[in-house]
Amino acid sequence: MLPARLFLAFTGIMLLPYGLVCFYDPALPASYFGVSLGESGGPVEFMAMYGGLQAAIGLYCLRGAISKSYTLESVRVAVFIFAGLGFARLAGLIHVGLDDYNLWASCYELGSFVLAFITHRRAKSVYFSDKL
Secondary structure, three states: OHHHHHHHHHHHHHHHHHHHHHHHOOHHHHHHOOOOOOOOOHHHHHHHHHHHHHHHHHHHHHHHHHOHHHHHHHHHHHHHHHHHHHHHHHHHHHHHOOOHHHHHHHHHHHHHHHHHHHHHHHHHHHHHHHHO
16 A cells, blocks of 8 residues: 555645645735635635645645555545546636646646546555455
8 A cells, every 4th residue: 555655645745735835825826827816705715725625635645644544545535636626627728728827737636636546446456455
């Protein structure tokens, strides 16, 4: 299960700091793609979705990287998270048009989906073969 734990560690190390920075400065992700935060609920929305959610996913992945008993579950959740993010972003790019930020983000998310999917299949077979 080492590849699964390495995938989770890398993902957690990428997402936790990004989420913390976005929580601290919600204008940062907004500036990447030219969104105005406004004065009312906009900053809070960015703090929650780009800050809190990204940091929480990062922590969840780190938990799976550190604790073997949570590794398989954490990779399984990563499959769904990255599939949702990646395919929704890809659909948005097709519908609205390409831009650099979203193009690279979709590459990261879809690549992470593929890695998580492959890693989950391998970790699952190793996990169940250890039980025999």
